[in-house]
Amino acid sequence: MRGRNLRFWRRYALELLGIGLGAAFFCLVVSAMGAKPEALPGVLMCTPYYLSMGCAFGLILCCFSIHISYLPLILAMGSTRREAFWGFLLCRLAVVAAAAVVSLLVWLLLPGDVARDGLTLLPLLALLMLLSSHLGSLMGLLYQKWKGLGICILAVLCGAAGAGASVTVMTSSRGTALLSQWMGPLGTWIAVGTVLWLLLGAADLLLTRNTLRRREVKL
Amino acid sequence: MKEQLTESKSIYLQISEMIETDILRGILLEEEQVPSTNELARLYTINPATAGKGVNLLVEEGILYKKRGIGMFVAAGAREAILKKRRKSFEETHLAPLLREAESLGITREELIAMIREK
Amino acid sequence: MKLQCTDLVKAYGTLHAVDHIDLTLEQGKIYGLIGRNGAGKTTLLSLLTAQNPATAGEVSLDGEPVWENREALAHLCFSRELNISPETGLGNLKVKEYLRIASIYYPHWDDAMAKELVELFRLPVKKKLQKLSKGMLSMVTIIVALASKADFTFLDEPVAGLDVVARDQFYKLLLEEYSATGRTFVISTHIIEEAADVLEEVIILRDGKLLMTENVQDLLDSARYVSGKTEEVDAAVRGLEVHHAESMGRSKGVTVLLKPGQAVEESRDVTVQPLSLQKIFVALCGEEERA
Numbered sequence: 001m002r003g004r005n006l007r008f009w010r011r012y013a014l015e016l017l018g019i020g021l022g023a024a025f026f027c028l029v030v031s032a033m034g035a036k037p038e039a040l041p042g043v044l045m046c047t048p049y050y051l052s053m054g055c056a057f058g059l060i061l062c063c064f065s066i067h068i069s070y071l072p073l074i075l076a077m078g079s080t081r082r083e084a085f086w087g088f089l090l091c092r093l094a095v096v097a098a099a100a101v102v103s104l105l106v107w108l109l110l111p112g113d114v115a116r117d118g119l120t121l122l123p124l125l126a127l128l129m130l131l132s133s134h135l136g137s138l139m140g141l142l143y144q145k146w147k148g149l150g151i152c153i154l155a156v157l158c159g160a161a162g163a164g165a166s167v168t169v170m171t172s173s174r175g176t177a178l179l180s181q182w183m184g185p186l187g188t189w190i191a192v193g194t195v196l197w198l199l200l201g202a203a204d205l206l207l208t209r210n211t212l213r214r215r216e217v218k219l
Numbered sequence: 220m221k222e223q224l225t226e227s228k229s230i231y232l233q234i235s236e237m238i239e240t241d242i243l244r245g246i247l248l249e250e251e252q253v254p255s256t257n258e259l260a261r262l263y264t265i266n267p268a269t270a271g272k273g274v275n276l277l278v279e280e281g282i283l284y285k286k287r288g289i290g291m292f293v294a295a296g297a298r299e300a301i302l303k304k305r306r307k308s309f310e311e312t313h314l315a316p317l318l319r320e321a322e323s324l325g326i327t328r329e330e331l332i333a334m335i336r337e338k
Numbered sequence: 339m340k341l342q343c344t345d346l347v348k349a350y351g352t353l354h355a356v357d358h359i360d361l362t363l364e365q366g367k368i369y370g371l372i373g374r375n376g377a378g379k380t381t382l383l384s385l386l387t388a389q390n391p392a393t394a395g396e397v398s399l400d401g402e403p404v405w406e407n408r409e410a411l412a413h414l415c416f417s418r419e420l421n422i423s424p425e426t427g428l429g430n431l432k433v434k435e436y437l438r439i440a441s442i443y444y445p446h447w448d449d450a451m452a453k454e455l456v457e458l459f460r461l462p463v464k465k466k467l468q469k470l471s472k473g474m475l476s477m478v479t480i481i482v483a484l485a486s487k488a489d490f491t492f493l494d495e496p497v498a499g500l501d502v503v504a505r506d507q508f509y510k511l512l513l514e515e516y517s518a519t520g521r522t523f524v525i526s527t528h529i530i531e532e533a534a535d536v537l538e539e540v541i542i543l544r545d546g547k548l549l550m551t552e553n554v555q556d557l558l559d560s561a562r563y564v565s566g567k568t569e570e571v572d573a574a575v576r577g578l579e580v581h582h583a584e585s586m587g588r589s590k591g592v593t594v595l596l597k598p599g600q601a602v603e604e605s606r607d608v609t610v611q612p613l614s615l616q617k618i619f620v621a622l623c624g625e626e627e628r629a
Contacts, residue, residue, distance in 0.1 A: 003445075004442050004443050004445065007442050008439065008442045008443065011442075065427050068425070068426060068427050069426050069427040069428045069431075072426065073428060073439065074439070074443060075389055076389055076416070076418055077415075077439065077440055077443035077444065078387075078411040078412065078414060078415065078443055078444065079411075079443060080388075080406045080407070080408055080411065081406060082406060083408070147425070213391070214391055215391075216384070216389070216390040216391070217384060217389040217390065217418070218421075218423075218426070219418050219419075219420055219421065219422075219426060219428060224535070226614050227611075227612060228612060229555060229558055229559060229612070230535055230555070231555055257517040260513050260517060261510065261513060261514065261517070263535070264506065264509050264510055264513060264535060264536060265513075265535040265536065266368055266513070266535065266536055266537060266538045266554075267513070267516070267517055268367075268538045269535070269538070269554075269555055272555060319604070319605070319606055322606050323606045323607075
């Protein structure tokens with residue numbers, strides 16, 4: 001992981017983060033349009049949720065397409081498979097970390113009920129993004145083996161992510177009422193999420209590494 | 220150096236023959252520098268090694284000589300040497316095919332000599 | 339510097355796309371890689387540059403294995419033929435972005451040269467790859483290959499889809515870069531006639547096997563087309579390596595490859611002619627169909 005590899009994946013991570021920020025901005029605009037002026041700070045406080053959703057969405061799509069187009073491309077240009085593997089992994093982690101840090105900053109700068117709940121929920125949001133990246137990547141792997149199936153699952157996932165995003169947009173302005181229902185069993189959620197993350201993550205990384213080793217470049 | 224390459228003969232032979240012809244015609248003078256292999260390669264879109272092979276043939280025959288770090292030059296007496304060489308090979312390159320063709324057409328030696336006299 | 343492969347195999351099931359190939363590529367030569375469709379040219383190039391894993395055998399640069407070797411890979415560039423298929427998603431990449439990724443990955447990338455070539459070819463850099471014609475895609479691969487400045491540069495069908503002027507332009511550019519740097523180039527092509535004069539060595543593949551690697555001029559010097567009356571031709575080529583015999587009535591034509599010291603005598607009944615590289619190739623690789 002030196003020089004050229006870092007430069008490529010940094011660029012790609014920035015692009016991915018751009019997608020997340022763009023999605024967040026779009027959601028903000030949509031929810032701000034319906035809101036009264038005095039409710040605007042409340043809307044603004046929800047930015048981290050939008051950002052997380054946006055990044056999760058972006059991660060699913062990008063991790064999918066990295067398998068399909070970018071990995072073969074950089075292998076064709078002389079990247080080693082090891083470099084590609086680590087670059088891909090670090091790129092995703094960097095995006096999740098950046099989104100989490102931005103969320104943290106927003107909630108620290110705009111304290112209140114939403115922020116308090118948000119800070120508690122932050123691990124869950126991070127888990128959600130990590131899970132999305134692994135799901136997207138696994139779909140990419142599936143697509144390579146069985147084209148149709150991968151596309152179907154990707155469509156379902158994107159639909160689910162989209163639905164999730166719109167639910168968040170619609171409900172978040174109603175404040176913490178909905179969230180409080182989540183807060184109770186938060187520990188359970190995090191535990192479930194972590195287990196899922198470990199399982200999917202292990203499967204994804206193992207499969208990605210093994211496929212990369214045998215990958216044949218076609219452009 | 221402006222002739223076109225043909226496919227009927229090795230390119231390096233054509234290159235060396237073109238240089239020779241240029242010397243015979245006074246396009247290249249004795250003690251004058253000849254184009255470098257890279258220039259020849261670019262001019263004819265051929266591999267420099269091939270052009271070099273053609274040039275080296277002439278070096279071996281003493282028609283060109285190398286000035287270290289400068290390039291290839293036409294040797295003194297090159298024109299005479301080329302004339303001598305071409306006269307010597309005239310029989311093989313021109314006369315032999317003529318006789319072969321005459322033989323297959325049933326033209327006798329006497330008839331052939333008569334034809335040459337008439338020209 | 340030397341790129342070498344020993345006993346290289348790539349098998350897809352029972353099909354051996356590359357079948358036990360030993361090959362040494364030396365620094366400072368222009369090689370031509372020729373073979374019929376499916377002879378294994380692209381597969382061989384992919385294996386030599388570690389873009390495909392080999393089933394068996396090894397590729398090494400100066401004795402160091404190339405596979406997963408950053409330092410070795412930094413000296414290699416295989417500018418693949420771009421066949422933009424919709425499923426790779428690469429078609430959405432703009433020419434500019436493709437070149438930028440190349441500039442990131444090739445350690446000796448010459449950006450000034452890339453820009454110059456883009457202008458020379460009048461390539462629309464803001465267009466997506468999938469909007470480019472076959473010829474324009476070839477130009478992109480040519481630019482990447484030349485600007486990569488890699489010591490060993492491989493080009494797969496670089497002139498596919500280019501018009502005759504652009505093809506000539508490519509060979510001139512190639513020779514210019516070669517004269518200036520002494521880089522090694524390996525070029526696969528089906529338009530043998532046009533490439534023949536530019537090549538120093540030719541590598542011929544047949545059915546995944548290495549048929550020969552030869553100096554082009556030596557090969558041309560050794561090949562003769564002998565034709566005439568069948569018996570006379572047979573007598574003239576007795577004891578020589580004969581390929582691709584064709585008969586018509588009482589006449590016969592054969593291609594012979596002479597070994598040093600051998601010769602074919604031209605006579606009243608036998609014509610002996612030199613052959614072009616393309617004709618030699620057809621004689622060597624076309625004969626299995628005639629059986």
